[in-house]
Amino acid sequence: MKKPPRGESKRGPRPRQLVTLRDIAREAGVSASTVSRIINGTVKVSEERKASVEAAIAKHDFRPHAAARGLALGRTLTIGVLSQAIDSPFYAEGLRGVERRLLAAGYAALFMSGNWNVADEERCMRKFIDHGVDGIIMFSGCLPNAAIKDFAQRCPIVVTGRHLPAPQTYSLPIKDRLGATLAMRHLIGLGHRRIAFIAGSENHPDALERLAGYREALQEARISFEPPLVAHGDWQERGGLIATTQLLESGRAFTAVFCVNDQTAYGAYLALFRAGLKVPEDVSVVGFDDLPSSSYSLPPLTSVRQSVRVLGERAAEAILALVCGRRPQAESPPVELVVRDSTRRL
Amino acid sequence: MKKPPRGESKRGPRPRQLVTLRDIAREAGVSASTVSRIINGTVKVSEERKASVEAAIAKHDFRPHAAARGLALGRTLTIGVLSQAIDSPFYAEGLRGVERRLLAAGYAALFMSGNWNVADEERCMRKFIDHGVDGIIMFSGCLPNAAIKDFAQRCPIVVTGRHLPAPQTYSLPIKDRLGATLAMRHLIGLGHRRIAFIAGSENHPDALERLAGYREALQEARISFEPPLVAHGDWQERGGLIATTQLLESGRAFTAVFCVNDQTAYGAYLALFRAGLKVPEDVSVVGFDDLPSSSYSLPPLTSVRQSVRVLGERAAEAILALVCGRRPQAESPPVELVVRDSTRRL
DNA sequence: CAGTCTTGTGAAACCGGTTGCAGAACTCAT
DNA sequence: ATGAGTTCTGCAACCGGTTTCACAAGACTG
Numbered sequence: 025m026k027k028p029p030r031g032e033s034k035r036g037p038r039p040r041q042l043v044t045l046r047d048i049a050r051e052a053g054v055s056a057s058t059v060s061r062i063i064n065g066t067v068k069v070s071e072e073r074k075a076s077v078e079a080a081i082a083k084h085d086f087r088p089h090a091a092a093r094g095l096a097l098g099r100t101l102t103i104g105v106l107s108q109a110i111d112s113p114f115y116a117e118g119l120r121g122v123e124r125r126l127l128a129a130g131y132a133a134l135f136m137s138g139n140w141n142v143a144d145e146e147r148c149m150r151k152f153i154d155h156g157v158d159g160i161i162m163f164s165g166c167l168p169n170a171a172i173k174d175f176a177q178r179c180p181i182v183v184t185g186r187h188l189p190a191p192q193t194y195s196l197p198i199k200d201r202l203g204a205t206l207a208m209r210h211l212i213g214l215g216h217r218r219i220a221f222i223a224g225s226e227n228h229p230d231a232l233e234r235l236a237g238y239r240e241a242l243q244e245a246r247i248s249f250e251p252p253l254v255a256h257g258d259w260q261e262r263g264g265l266i267a268t269t270q271l272l273e274s275g276r277a278f279t280a281v282f283c284v285n286d287q288t289a290y291g292a293y294l295a296l297f298r299a300g301l302k303v304p305e306d307v308s309v310v311g312f313d314d315l316p317s318s319s320y321s322l323p324p325l326t327s328v329r330q331s332v333r334v335l336g337e338r339a340a341e342a343i344l345a346l347v348c349g350r351r352p353q354a355e356s357p358p359v360e361l362v363v364r365d366s367t368r369r370l
Numbered sequence: 371m372k373k374p375p376r377g378e379s380k381r382g383p384r385p386r387q388l389v390t391l392r393d394i395a396r397e398a399g400v401s402a403s404t405v406s407r408i409i410n411g412t413v414k415v416s417e418e419r420k421a422s423v424e425a426a427i428a429k430h431d432f433r434p435h436a437a438a439r440g441l442a443l444g445r446t447l448t449i450g451v452l453s454q455a456i457d458s459p460f461y462a463e464g465l466r467g468v469e470r471r472l473l474a475a476g477y478a479a480l481f482m483s484g485n486w487n488v489a490d491e492e493r494c495m496r497k498f499i500d501h502g503v504d505g506i507i508m509f510s511g512c513l514p515n516a517a518i519k520d521f522a523q524r525c526p527i528v529v530t531g532r533h534l535p536a537p538q539t540y541s542l543p544i545k546d547r548l549g550a551t552l553a554m555r556h557l558i559g560l561g562h563r564r565i566a567f568i569a570g571s572e573n574h575p576d577a578l579e580r581l582a583g584y585r586e587a588l589q590e591a592r593i594s595f596e597p598p599l600v601a602h603g604d605w606q607e608r609g610g611l612i613a614t615t616q617l618l619e620s621g622r623a624f625t626a627v628f629c630v631n632d633q634t635a636y637g638a639y640l641a642l643f644r645a646g647l648k649v650p651e652d653v654s655v656v657g658f659d660d661l662p663s664s665s666y667s668l669p670p671l672t673s674v675r676q677s678v679r680v681l682g683e684r685a686a687e688a689i690l691a692l693v694c695g696r697r698p699q700a701e702s703p704p705v706e707l708v709v710r711d712s713t714r715r716l
Numbered sequence: 717c718a719g720t721c722t723t724g725t726g727a728a729a730c731c732g733g734t735t736g737c738a739g740a741a742c743t744c745a746t
Numbered sequence: 747a748t749g750a751g752t753t754c755t756g757c758a759a760c761c762g763g764t765t766t767c768a769c770a771a772g773a774c775t776g
Binding site: 038054055056057058061067068069070073092094095096097098 | 723724725727730733734
Binding site for chain 4: 384400401402403404407413414415416419438440441442443444
């Protein structure tokens with residue numbers, strides 16, 4: 025019962041740096057310190073030495089060893105980014121924003137997926153710590169706040185989609201409720217009264233807030249809330265398809281569907297299509313997130329837009345600030361409704 | 371004109387490890403070597419010491435410092451993964467596969483996007499090297515083979531979508547031509563003769579191969595190749611929309627469109643929709659890649675499937691093998707045609 | 717021209733792990 | 747009781763950078 029070493033069981037020989045800083049120093053006839061100073065520009069060095077060192081560096085195409093530098097500096101220039109699934113178009117947008125902004129600052133991103141699952145999220149977080157990331161960005165996961173605070177003692181954390189006041193931590197809330205009311209007011213303004221809602225998974229905070237927005241808007245318009253008009257999906261096409269199909273089979277009348285996110289709306293589209301119903305002639309549909317592909321759905325989807333890409337950029341800015349010991353100033357991006365062709369006046 | 375240091379201009383104080391291996395050793399009354407050996411299970415250690423060391427580790431929730439370990443071991447347990455855009459559903463699928471397989475082996479993935487652009491790809495590769503990755507996976511980029519061979523001298527590389535025989539390198543070709551002929555034979559078998567092709571960007575090797583497959587299938591069926599039936603897109607929805615629109619406006623008759631990838635097909639869908647044409651009644655459409663969302667397009671899209679996710683898994687297996695000094699044995703996944711509702715018999 | 721102030725440089729310590737080597741302790745056979 | 751063989755453990759060196767500190771050389775001041 026020997027515990028296998030980390031990683032793969034078989035390993036090759038221990039790899040070495042082909043050319044080290046001291047090799048360069050020897051070749052240029054200076055000390056290692058001088059080479060280090062030239063590379064980092066930390067202290068002024070005489071022109072002639074600088075030239076000969078730079079020549080030696082170029083000649084051997086020398087690149088400092090990352091781990092060694094990381095050890096000495098206490099930094100890895102790496103940020104861990106936790107999303108729920110790297111292949112979800114929603115998170116992909118966010119990751120893109122993060123990547124852009126981090127790259128510009130010289131940082132690289134370690135992406136991992138939590139799979140909407142506390143255990144996986146926790147595992148990812150530990151892995152980030154083990155990899156020595158300088159900071160972590162969490163896209164709204166299901167990890168309890170207490171756990172996050174715990175991790176935050178080891179490295180700064182930026183979390184989107186929730187409010188979490190704690191040291192070494194910064195939150196970028198998502199305006200779920202406001203967005204949902206925007207969508208609903210649009211439908212109500214078009215004369216719709218019987219509006220179904222395809223919700224997300226039951227325990228997810230974003231899902232609950234969007235549901236709250238749905239109810240709030242109904243109340244505002246003095247339309248009574250009918251529980252049977254709410255069906256639960258899974259944030260993905262499949263869930264939207266199933267939920268909408270059930271809703272149709274239940275026989276409850278409705279003239280519009282508000283979906284908790286765009287992927288759910290795509291599923292709803294297919295369910296309506298199979299039932300021979302046309303969007304928007306027979307049923308109006310509104311999504312949430314305004315994914316890039318929503319401009320290309322048939323018909324192009326009306327959706328609530330709070331740019332996830334910008335959210336990612338802001339999150340990246342915030343984590344960089346935290347890492348450098350500054351106070352982040354990033355704000356959540358604005359929410360707006362993008363009206364396309366999936367909704368019509370009754 | 372002072373050169374700013376790497377990363378952000380302002381940095382906080384140099385962070386230190388809160389509790390080190392030697393702290394644990396002192397607390398447990400053993401030497402640092404013993405603690406290291408217990409953590410890695412490299413050598414047998416007496417039960418009593420083991421217990422007291424593990425107690426101390428648990429008490430302080432000690433985690434070894436990644437950079438220090440990386441320095442000593444010469445490994446970072448990190449793999450660089452280059453795709454063209456992290457928010458492209460195509461690459462996202464592949465990244466997902468890579469992530470799964472790497473995580474299982476204890477490795478983490480550093481993802482970066484090359485943006486279909488040689489300069490960016492090169493920059494990413496350098497960044498990977500600078501970050502000390504143990505290996506690199508490249509999803510079919512536009513970097514010339516010579517450049518790749520160059521990078522391969524510093525660390526092993528697995529590349530998909532091309533054939534590149536070189537030491538420290540492994541290729542997983544994509545069966546573009548075969549896939550394209552499958553799609554075309556399907557359309558031709560349904561009685562289509564005037565088949566348009568929406569190609570990708572002109573210089574991309576995958577695009578050229580798919581075009582070659584298109585022509586090959588035409589020739590096989592003794593249908594003459596008509597250059598005006600080929601339009602160029604950009605691998606994305608937008609390009610498919612524009613190209614199809616132009617094709618329609620050109621007045622050339624066609625009964626089917628084969629698109630270089632699914633995203634292009636989504637754009638074609640929208641163009642046809644706007645022109646009042648129905649799929650598949652008026653025009654049949656076939657895509658390539660079988661993205662997950664293609665089951666949910668309206669109508670669900672017939673597409674060539676060579677699972678990118680599996681490709682990613684295979685690539686991950688191959689790079690792990692290379693890193694451990696073994697010979698990779700991974701094969702490209704099989705290609706097949708998935709027939710859905712976007713094609714019909716003439 | 718002596719004394720103080722800069723400025724550039726190298727030796728050595730340090731970051732926090734891993735590991736070769738040698739010695740201690742313990743087993744077992746003679 | 748003694749020697750050989752085995753198992754466990756600690757010392758010290760090492761991985762490859764960065765940085766403190768001391769010092770020498772040159773610039774400036776009175």
